[in-house]
Amino acid sequence: MALDITSSPAGDGGTLATGGVPAARRTRNDWLRPNVLWGLVGAVIGYAIGHWAGNAIAHNWQQVQGSDQNNVSLVLGYLVGSVGFLAGLGIVNYPLAKLVGRQPPAPEEAQPGLGKFFRYTLDHKVVGAQYLVAMILYFMVGGLFALLFRTELLSPTSHVITPDAYIELVGMHGTMMMMMMTSAIIGPFGNYLVPLMIGSKRVAFPRLEALSLWLTPAAFVVLLSGLLIGGFPTGWTGYAPLAVQATQGMDSYLVSFGLMALSLLFGAVNMAATIISHRAPGMTFGRLPIFVWAMLSTASIMVLAVPVLFAGLYLMLMDRTWQTAFFTWQHGGSPYLWENLFWFFGHPEVYLLALPSFGILAELLPVFARKPAFGYRTVVAGLIGVGVLSFFVWQHHLFMSGMNPDMRPVVMLTTELISVPTGIVYLGAIGTLWRAKIRITVPMLFCLGLLFNFLLGGITGVFISDVPADTTLHGSFFVLAHFHYTIMGGYMFGFFAGVYYWFPRFTGLQLSEKIGTWHFWTMIVFFNSTFLPLFAVGLLGQPRRVFEYQHRLQGLNDWATISAYLLGVSLLIFLWNIVWTTAIKNRPSSMNPWHSLGLEWTIPYPTPLENFDRVPVVLSSPYDYGVPDRPPVAVVPEPVGVGCGPALSDPVREEDQHG
Template sequence: MVVSERRLAIPNNPIAGILLAIPGYFAGVWLGTLFGLTDDQNTGVILGYLLATVAFLAGVGFLNYPLERLFGWQVIPITDPAENRGIGRFFRLSLDHKVIGIQYMVTILLMLLFGGIGAMLIRTSLRPFGNYLVPLMIGARRMAFPRLEALSFWVVPPAAIILAAATFWGGFPTGWTGYPPLSEQAGQGMNSYIVGFALIAVALVTSGVNMLATIIGLRAPGMTWTRLPMFVWGIFTTSILGLLAAPVLAAALIMLAMDRTVNTTFFVASNGGSNYLWENLFWFFGHPEVYIFILPAFGIIMEIVPHFARKPLWGYRTGVVGLFGVALLSWFVWQHHLFVSGIAPVLRPFYMLSTELISIPTGIIFLVTLGTLWRARVWFTVPMLFCLGFLFNFLIGGISGVYLSDVPTDVTLHGSYFSMAHFHYTIMGGEIFALMAAAYYWLPKMTGKMLSPMLGRIHFWWMFIAFNSTFFPLFIVGLLNMPRRVSSYNPALVGLNRWVTISAYFLFGSMVLFAANLIYSWFFVARPALANPWHARSLEWQVPTPVPARNFDRVPVIVAGPYDYGLPNARPVADLGGIVGVTGGG
């Protein structure tokens, strides 16, 4: 085959992406105005967002490779990570999973900084660790599909911008559930919801399939399923959920977009549609979605605790069964969001039972963690503190979930502050505490700088107390008749609500302290991280810090499990073929 000498001249950086996205948006609006059926601009705005996103991705460089192959031009490889160690690699399309992990991390931190949309995109907050760590932990040099991995990151900035743009259109009045007909009544801000969430669905599917292929296909020799670190198991199960649940959301969003633009009536009761269709599709996605949050968090807790307890994971196989149990049951519970919506009464006992059953695999996660702590020699580091905080918070979150799963009590508690307190205990008290544990544990490997443990301890106690002070009163407020999402409420509850507001500011203060710790530890008192500061056995700590561009000089051979602490004759976890690492902690 003759390879043409012609080269494609599309640049590949985000500035070109933005320069292309702006005309893309206006082209979409123009098309929508030409062909739109209604005069409310919805068609134009949705087309504008979509074309802007495609143009942005083209500008970043996603079209270069397929076009080069299509026309037989010379393929220009994206710079090999080994050659490119400059700071600029973080601002370009990169196929190195470690660069993508850092890109993700910074994007998430920026979103958290800008507040509101951070809450929407929190679902992606454990992704950076997955991208960065999974190949390292399984002994691979890259993800199975690096281009797909880059895509699953690069759709997130447009999604964030599009969601933020809703502010200028008056926001979307429905909250994240987007129930029609309210979402059909809503103004142009709703279009941001549709396109932004659809892009996130794309990211969930692409990263899900990529993670599964990587974990199944690229494990190093000797990395058997029973030697797989628990964090990888957490990512594995969450990827199954993401891959299968996100298309349902995408389908529902397409129906909603069609209702709003081309006058279909999927959700319009007076013309034969039904809002129950949306409620079922949304929660069929939405309930696995909340386990997409929490499964990596379970993985993080079961991963970190053995390393600081200096004991093998107590019941490895049981823990894996627990993760899969949660993942499986999460498909059979979605109608507990609809107990009072008017669904068929005969369905309610089933969904009550299936929801309560989830507490069994969740209890297994607690058992495995507490069993690992039992008679241990606990090294009380900051990640360990956050793990214990997670256990306490998630215990309250889990128990309050049983209250909501019981139909008679759910009649009073549904849609009240009680349910809001419940899911904040699981998502913020659970997932975010696990995120903090992961940050203090793995950031030294990712950035090469230790975080200050003194500030970390203050951060933990401040956040733990402020979190509980903010959200525990909400259980009481909910029981005392306050519904969610209201601006006026029972005057008797003013005192408690003020307490919560003040606590929420303190909670925000703890986040500021975390940011201060990052800045202090990275730029002012930079303590370089050793290759293995925690003396952990697992594979990611056996490579030097900073991690070499190719991860491993040659493919490592895994010869032992990651948690074999204290076992007589325990071998180091892997034969790394003579590169300079550190020996395992055993």
């Protein structure tokens, strides 16, 4: 069937990894082999064991008996349950086998059909597809939370849901979107496409990559389970005394964010190592697709920023279980400590969201402008510059906190300076579109939407970076609208551009352009209609995360809420497009529907298990549109001694010849 993402030529599985992985075995019944269901069984068993252990350890602790809430047993239940989930999936076999020096058994590979999507697999293409589905799921769930609490904001004073439900939903929405969605581009597109783009047959660490995927459902379930035990009242930022004071739902936030941090770290290490070491001959850093550069920059930021988040979450967990006092000022701690640790991660985090979408933008514009990427080196330097500078701006979240007033001008400078490398993205876009031959397609529309939204998001960011203006804007809906413009309007538009653009690569099917156009126009109209009024709401004095607000702001809030519903409808159109394309129409697309020069489009669909027959030799940049006598992007050399083989497909050139 057309959804069959990887072809599975029998007998190919044995050569997947050089680490001496033996050929795949396939003996047992499908249902008995490790899969998601066994993972769930493992999770339940693990949770029970962890819960029991926590009770055994801490049942007579003073704070447990005093509060009737045993955080230790809950946290251990979550952790052991997550391990059980991974064990049920068969992920734990490898580290256990290593303990006795055994050759790690390879997970059974390369079955036809959909079964492999519910399993632990080492094929980066399957992992990418799993990531894509997972991310769309998380995004939709997070969006539903938003619709629920926007409903509450229809009226300034009368209530649809209770205040605690409201604050839980706000926290869930924020955490889901900021934490689960950090992987929304690096997960599906990074994992699937980077090996194809750099001409590699595999990723460097397929097990780490798969682990990074399978930690996300664990984090997702743990986070959602927080709703059953009262949620957490702190929003996604988890500020300290409130988080120490909060009930057990806080633990689900801490554990799930911690699991997600691990997922990000493992994914990032694999991504960076793959890009550094697995580039095909001729794929120099000067020819690397900008998307891959963006992935490298993102992965590098992750490696340096996420551990600080992990440490912060761990300290908070210690405060809540082992009764340390990191964040309790009466005992020598400080709430500022959390603010610093969290935002030291938290600000690079927003660039973890911005950079991948910049990468997609810079990758797609040349294709649809049919011109070389403008200022390649400058744009790459911009991506790296954003990454470097992002570590020096976190204190702008603390402008009102009362710490270090003398640091304010410095942080204001670094924050505003980061708009220079960010502006380079626009420089690249302007140059690429100059005298171009623009084709308007759905991915291109989303790129243009990204440029439109991110402009407003970026400009309003300058307002917030300015301390005097920030005195009014900080913690208001203005900030909320600002980062929704950069994240939803930038990141998610980039994500959808990627989905539409690479869907034929993933599935062999091209999403309907007609439905896609509807999706785009409804999305950009209702997105702006939702969040543009929220700038005004913030300017007029409404703080974030409130369920009651000034009566004079009801009109604007109602407008935003109704637009938010329509935005939800727009996303339903997207889902309908997927259903229509895959289940109803199901007509295979051409191999290179966008006529791109990218290496990833030179491979036939279904993508072979090892991507390339032989390691290709890259001859030119993937952006050489319009260059006279352009060599093919890559050739596949014949086996040693025979000489050079045919060039990989080059649709444009062929047309040139036909024309």
